Structures are given as C-alpha cells and as structure tokens.
Amino acid sequence: MALSQKALALACSICALVSLGTAASVPDHFDFIIIGGGTTGLAVANRLSEVPDITVAVIEAGKDEGKNPNVTSVEGFGGSTGVNTQIDWLYATTEQTHAGGRVLDYHAGKAWGGTSTINGMTYIRAEDAQIDAWERVGNDGWNWENLWPYHLKSEHFETPTQAQLAAGASYEDVYHGRNGPLSVAYQYGLHNGSFASLVNETWQQFGIPLNEDVNGGSLRGFFVWPQTLDREANVREHAARAYYYPVQDRSNLVLLRGHVDRIRWAEGNATKALAEGVEYTAPDGSVKALYADKEVILSAGSVRSPAILELSGVGNPEILESLNIPVKVPLPAVGENAIDQPNTFMTYTSNSTFTGMVPYVTYMTASDILGSETDAVAGEIAAQLKPWAQQVAEESNNALSASAIEHLYQVQHDLIFTQDVPCVEILTTAMGGNVGSAFFALLPFSRGRVHISSANPAAYPALDPNYLMAYWDLVLQRTIAQTVAKFWETAPVNSVAGARAQPPVSDLPANATDEEWDAWVASSFTANHHLLGTAAMLPEELGGVVDPTLVVYGTENVRVIDASVLPAQISGHLTSILYAVAERAADIIKENLGKQRDT
Template identity: 30%
Template sequence: SDNSYIPITQNLIRYYVELITREMQRALTSVLPTSAHFYEPESPEIIDAGEYDFIIVGAGSAGAVIANRLTEVEEWSVLLIEAGDLETDFSDIPFMHIYLQGLEMNWGFNTTPQTTACLGMWNRSCHYPRGRVLGGTSSINGLAYVRGNPLDYDKWAALGNTGWSYEEVLPYFKKSENARIQDADEEYHGYGGYWFVENHRPNNAHTAAYIQANIERGRRVVDYNGREQLGVAEAQINNQYGRRCSTAKAFLRPIQHRENLEIWINSYVTQILIDRNKKAYGVRLANRGQYFEARARREVIVSAGSIQSPQLLMLSGVGPADHLKSVQIPVVKDLPVGQNLKDHATYFGLYFTSNYTEPVDTIENYLRQYFNEYGPYTIALNSQALGFYQSHLESTPGYPDIEFLVIPANSSTPMIQRALHVTDEVYDAVWGRVDPTTMMCIYIIVLHPKSVGTITLKSNDPYEYPDIDPRYLSDPYDHDIETMYQGILLALDLIDTNAYRARNMSLLYAAPPDCRGFPFSSRAFWYCAMRQLTSNLYHPISTCRMSPDPEEGVVDPRLRVHGIKNLRVADCSIIPHPVSGHTNAPAVMIGEKASDLIKEDNLPNYKSLINEKLYKRHFYDI
C-alpha cells in the first residue's frame, strides 16, 4: 500500500514502537528450532485434500510468482503450499531484516562444522538463514535487487540450457519489474510489473564518499542491472513506497481474490507422491497436527528453495542412489540432487573508522520518516551502495569477480553476533572495537566461487534438518580465498583517496584472536582472518542443477526432473552457474520463465504471453 494514505497518529507510532521493541528483544533472545518436528502430527491418519491442476510447494521468491502466473489461466486450479505463516508489520520494515534472523520466520539452519571458513563462529559452523514465511526468503532478505551479468546467463545457455541466454531471460526480468529508480538504463527495466524496485533516500555521507573515491580511481557510476555492470552504484532495492516488497506482497496480495488459487500456510510438505510409472501425482503434507494428501492432475512444482527442494526430492526417492540407500530411502531415480552446492562466500570483518559521526535519532522520528517513505528504516543495514570489480584473476572483458557491499555508519547492532553466530571472543576482538556511529564496513563477496559443497539427508525422517556442508574457501587452488584477498586489497587502495582521506577513513585494528600471531594487515593475517570471518551471502544455488545431461543435473532446461513425469523444480536450486549478483531477482525471473514453460507444455497453441506493453514506463513519480 502507499504509506502516504496512512494518517500518522500517536497511536500508530505507539503501536510500532512497542512492536519494534518487543520483536528486537525476542530476536536477540529466542531459541530457533533445530528440526521441523514441531510440524509432526501425532496421528498417521491421512485426510484427502482434493485434486488440483497444479500443486506448488513453497511460496517463496519463485513459488509466489508461479502461483500468480498459473492462475491467470482461469480454468486451472492451483494449490500453493507454504510451511511458514504470514509476514508482519515488523518484517515489512527493511531496517529490521537482520532481526528476522532471530525469529520464527527463519528456518534457522546451520552448516556442518567447517574446516576452511566459519572458524570464528559458534562450533565452527555458519548460520544459514532461510525464509519460513509467505514470500519465503524474499520476506527476510536484504532487499538488494541485483540481477547479475549478461555473461552469467550466456554461460547457463552454453552449458546446454537452451532458452536461458541473457537475451532470452531479460524479458522475464523486465516482465516482473515495476522500476521507480533514477538514472536507469531504461531499456533494461520494466515499468508495469508487480514487483517494485526503488532507490533509498537520503544517502548516508559514507555512500557519497564511496562513489567519489571510486570515481577518483577511474571507475564509473553505472546502472548495474543495465548496460554495463563494472563500476559502482547506489543500491536498487525491492521496496514499495519504502516498505519491503516481498514476492508475497508483490505477486500474491493483488490476486488473492482469484477463485482458482488456494494458499495453505503453516503446511509442511513431507513427500512428493510418485507412482510406479515414475509419475508425480501429488504431495503429502502436515498441517495443524494432521496429515493431508493433495493430488495434482497436471504437475507438481517444487519451489522450496536451494536447501529444501533437494531435501524433498531425496525424501521422495529422487537423489544420489548410494546416499538414498545409506538412509534407507527406496531409490526412484538416481540423480545428483544436493550435489554442487555453491554460494557467494563473503568476508564480514573489514571495518574502517572515520571522523564523520552519523547522527542517531529516536525510534519515533525514524518511524515518521518510514511512514513518509524515506530514512534509515527504509533500508536493510543502511547499505546504500555496491560496487563490481574485476581483479587480475578474471580476464573476461566487463565481467566482475568481486562485489563490495558498503555498510555505512549506524548499521552495526548487537544482532550481528547472533545473525553470524560469531563467538564471544571474536566478537569482542572485532565488533568490540567498532563505534557504530562513525564506522564503515565493506563486505567482500566472491562472485564466482569454485568451492563446491553438498546438501545431504541425516536420515529418512522428513522433519530432520538436512546437512548443509558448503565448504567455503576450500577449492584446491585457493581461487576463492585469493579472489577475496584481492578484494581486500582493492578496498584498502580505495581508502587511499582524497574522498576518504577527507573523512580520515582508516582501517580498524580488529584482529580475531587466532590471527594475532601474524603482522596486522599482512597477507598471512588476511588469509587467517578470512577463514575466521567468512560466511555466506545467503545465496545457495545449484543443488537441483539444470542441465540437459542427467549425469550432470537434476532438471532439464524446461525444469522437468529428469526421468520423472509431471514434476518440475523452479527456484534458485536450478541455477547452473553462479550469478555476478544476488539471487532474489534471478529467483523471480526463474518463476516467470517456469510459468511460461508450464503454459507452453500444458496449453495447446500457447505462445509466450510476454506483452511488450508491460515493459514500457507508465509512470515515474519519484
């Protein structure tokens, strides 16, 4: 909704102040579940939930889009099943995104203990947040709208995935988008879609300095979703009038009246039902202490995300035969499910001090700004700028291998320790030295990691969380850690500019205890620090990888599971090669494209319904 229609009364402010105080406190203290057993019904009795044309598992970034597009066909009935509950007024506030990681909207996964990264985290294990709520991870994420580089999608196509080149996917990015951004390369954006993209206002002084420092170094200010990506930019974010625009808000709310759509929330799917002819015909799910089975006349579409789509396939007998046998699951189809896990390894420990102090205001005033669509509450972690860089390790023209996410003053909160699971010792040694009002932090992101991890089952119990073993920074030739190190050098070089010198920006002495034996800021020191404080940017992909070859992948380029009829996977798990960006925009694009593939395969004479009119700017009111 447009905030400007809401009268900003004292009662409204009081309601929000109480909400924020309560939810922040809960996030800092609540204990997240370690399994999904709370869904488990006591009785094994199964209730018939009827028949639908399509069943979609997971109302996340991709699933919500698919539910919308399939119910455009009036004669089709669609059941959308989501394990989580509804979004809240609290989750709508972009600034609160980090606190959502401490609440029940987060599944609360953790990696297995690691040996090459996450060493400064509790039990050497990184936290692995994922959305358990309508809108999925788009309802708890950091809101950055970053599609990646055209060459990423051309690589997908070059791997044999016909139909996924940049030229072929760009129309789907534009189809979903409703851009309200400045200085955009307009032909690359959509202006009539469901999903809002905005800039944040006003900018923090550190953001301006960052842009200026890069200009001094000869870099350009770009629309990173447009003509060229190398360079720096103000963030484009999925806000709608300053509020979080999750895919639930964008794609489900406007169509909730459609009679051919049923949405079941708080419903946990435990199995995809596959018959003897290897045809998927429905799902079993647990809802409010009861088992149900729903049948699909046409297809089951799994959009449960990169962790739980592979989990669900494996629980249903689709996965690596040896692994399934080891957990006593009868093998329906031997496929490399859960293999090839990749993620954007990110260094979280690079802090700088400055002579600039960002003023701190009251919650009430921040809220007044929020209701008027501006100010710190309208952005996650106050993170207003990003940069895309190419180190000497990447030679393809125009193709970045490093991203910076600039986190300026007033974004460090005690929640960071809980969100990253940093040990007390490391937290005190690093964040204990950070003055939130003056600091700047740069997250260093490896865009094309070579390290490969896995998702496996711990047992055949559908309620047990899977094993997530990402193995960050583990590739045999140290490509990932060296790329990250090059990113740190780039950041240190940037500080040595007039723009930053004017702010007296300098590297914070912050050494994790295990790295104190190395000279501060030496190469050996950074290598040590990176292994301590590298976690993920929460962008897991490739666990149900798309490939025409069933030896290499799980779904074909039409997203059909190899060897199983009437079953598709459509979410980030199908991404065959990491994008030079973030994963929410690609997930939505995948949802759009999957919907068209499904329509093509199920409607006679269907031609892609992409309507050029949708891309044209129809208003511009910022």
C-alpha cells in the first residue's frame, strides 16, 4: 500500500527535524494522537502505525531511559530500582481515613515505556472467570476466549533452560506466544538452590498444590513466575524496548515530549463532543496544540487519564464547576471506582545466604485461607454489600449509584465464594541473609477515587484509593498475615527461617490478638500500585466511563486504553493484561477504520 500524501509529508517533516534540529517542527496534524507513551500507549502506537497510510503521534512527559541502569537492571526483588528517581511521577495518596490518616507513596513511570520501566517485571495473567465477568456486566465481546489470542500475540516466551527448570521454573507450552514483541523469560540469575522445593513442600502442608503454569487462566497454587526481561541481554523488557524501538523509524509514527494539559474540542457538534486535538506543554514551557483528524487516545494511566478528562470538561459537573472548568460532557463516574490492593511485607532472618532472583508466588482461594469458616464469612460479607455500596455512593456524592455498586459487588462476591477465584496472593522471596513474604488481598471491596483539585494541569490529582474502607479487606489482610506467620513456622521451610525481623516480635508478639494484628496491618501496608477502574469500561448506568469499544461516553472520538478502563480488580498482575487489552483495542480501532473506508 502506497504512503498517503499526509504520511509522506510527515516523513519529510521528520527528516527536516532530524537534520535542522529546532529550526524545523513536526506537523501539527495527525490521524491519531496518543496521550502517554507507556505500556499501553506504545503498544497501540506500534499496531496502528502498521497501517502505512495513517499517521500517529505519541505525547509522553518522560524521555528515553533505555540506557538508564535503573531501567535496565533486573537485580533485586522485582528489579524496581527506578522507583523514587527522576523517572517516577512520585504521586502520593490523600490521607487514608481507615489507615490512621497515613499518606502513602504511589509510584508510576515517567519515561518512554511508562510504568513498565519501574515495575516488578512480574508476568502473571488474570483468572479466566474474571475476564468472563467483564462481559457479564455489560461489555459485549470482552471475555477470556476473545482476549486470549492477544495474550499470545503480545508475548515472546523463552523456554526455560534445564538449569532453570531444576531451580523451580515450569511452564505449559500451549499457554505462551512465541512470536510477539514482548520478551518473557526466567532470568539466568534465578536462584538455583533448594529453596523453591522447600517453599513448595511447605505450601503443600497447607493444601496448596504446585501449579505448573498460572498463565493459562487458572491461578490457584504455588508457582515460580517468569518476568518481562530479555534473558540473553539480562535487561528489563519494557514497552519502549518491545513496542517502540523496533519501529521508531516508521515514517508515519512520531513520539513527542510534553505534558498534555487538556483535550481540545471542535465547535458546533450538536450530538456528541468531537475532539479536534490536544494542548500540551513542551519541555521549554511553551504551550502547543496538536490536531487529531481521527481520534484522541488517552493512555496516561489510572491517575492521569481521568484527570485529563476532567481538565477537558469531561466529568462530574459539581467538580468541574467548582474549578470553573466548562462542562463539555457531564459524566459523573470519571475518576470514581478507584481500586488498589494493600501490600504488606514480613521478613525473617535466616541461617542461609541467598543469591539470585527468588520469584515465588502462591495463590489461595477463600476456602484455602478461611477453611471451615468460609460459608459463614460469605454470608457475613453478603449482608454487608448493600451498606458498603451505600457508603461508596455517599462518598462519591452520588456520582455512583448505590444499586450499581451493589450489583458489581454481587458479581465480585460470586467470583470469590462461588467460582473460587483466588483472592489471596503471597509472594515468597529471599535476599541475602533474609527471607520474607509480601502479600495482599487481591479483590478488595474498598472503592476510592481520583479527581483534580485544581484547574492547573501541572497540579497533581488527589489520589484516594480509600484503602480498608470495607472492614473485610482489613480482616482478610490480617488473616493472610497470620497465615504467612504460620507458613514460616512450618516444616520444611522453617529450617531456613529464624526470628521475625519485620514486624519484630517486640512490636507484635507471637500471641498477638486480632486487634493487634489489625493495628499493625493498618499502620504498615503500602500501595500495591495496581490502581485501576477510574475510567471503567461499564454500562453508563453502572458507573461506566467508556463503552466496550473504549470510546468515552458522550464523545465521538476519544478513547481510553490503559488500566483505568479495567472494570474490576484482577487476581494476576497488570502488565500482561494491559498488553493484551492494548493489542485488542488496536484491532478494534483498525476494524473501525476499515468500516469507515468501506462507507
């Protein structure tokens, strides 16, 4: 297919930009403008720019950090050495009402590749029933079967070596793609001692089996997980490395540096709001305009995407009018339905010294963690769904209806207590002379929000995940903590575990009461950085912001493609599902383009 005149003009302009430096400029019109060059933004940009006669611009606040050792490093637990550096947005939550008023750090990547440059590199997919539930709540076509090909399309899986298999790695070949752009592998630095066997055998004492591969849609069990990394180069695999670097010379694709302030709207569109482009602040402080002839795509993440919508006049009229922002699309659910997980860490001294990466995970269901009390607890929680829903509605100033939240809660309750979807994740690791576990309740009932508190685009949004709003979330987190303590006291893993270092026994004695455990959990957990739902893909009457094609309600041509559209929390980790969602979203857009050309 020949290049269009528009694409040829773009190519010539980019060549001029390269040769003339600041004396030349990039064109001000593109078919697609993507706000955010992170995990999803670059994946979508790659796939859209496969069509040579459409033009794509990505605007990203960060810069290329491909040679930054804090990005390339795979050392340490999760390899997240870029946290708290210049490539971290360094958000913070509001004071958390149910956690003693604490303000928690919240990390997100600010670089080509976004948060994939600073995350823990964990590659674990969701449970199949969770994705099927997306369709059950009104998102036609969004189910496990339809998303599955996109998991495979995105992935380039490396078969574990014999040494890695001996160290605990395992896989089912049918669950993995081999030809995608994203490298997924076990690193050569995988710990090669007997620790994996000790952990596995101990979890079996709790009735938890070995799961040969959690990435097939069934998570329950113990597993040694792969990571997003290039095994041969021994470097992190992030979105820029996987999806942008290989295609950055395409003549119809450009990545600009800047901070998007708002979406610009065309005048005179009587039915739905039509985006004509964006305003963004360049690194030199100047405000520029860029025009989209087809679509504006928000891929700025669960904190910033709803904020940009609000700054653009799309959101709750009460919030917008209080900040003197003209209301373009009244959409009260923007920024609501924020869900993250509380993450707690316990460590023990050890009589052994550990080297290498120790990525061990255990997924447990409600019956695994609650035992004979499961049915009684299920009944107690069912009785709380209505009051919790009413509380969420009141705290949103009725931007969300209590009946909608209760309906979504019922779906979640069914997943946990009827479909046995894992609701507990325990990560077991070892570092030097210490062993430990990070753990979190996967499917919290607490709901929060993200909203702007200023019309100034440079001001950070107010981020309130509202951790532990639902008392059950605290109870479950405490129960997991007590289970972790029992785990480290159980043979055979107790042979390598010494005294509890965090929390020290002097602060939380072995015979601590539930109330003492609760106090410790509430005072010590951190954000899990899995925030989602703030531009949820749901029917509008259920608190939705985007429809099943990811178009924002009330707009003609604005889509959101990032974690903010995920309608509910998942039991896996976000990275894998975000790449799959981006891949499918790109195909949805291409199909739409095809229909437009046919007409």
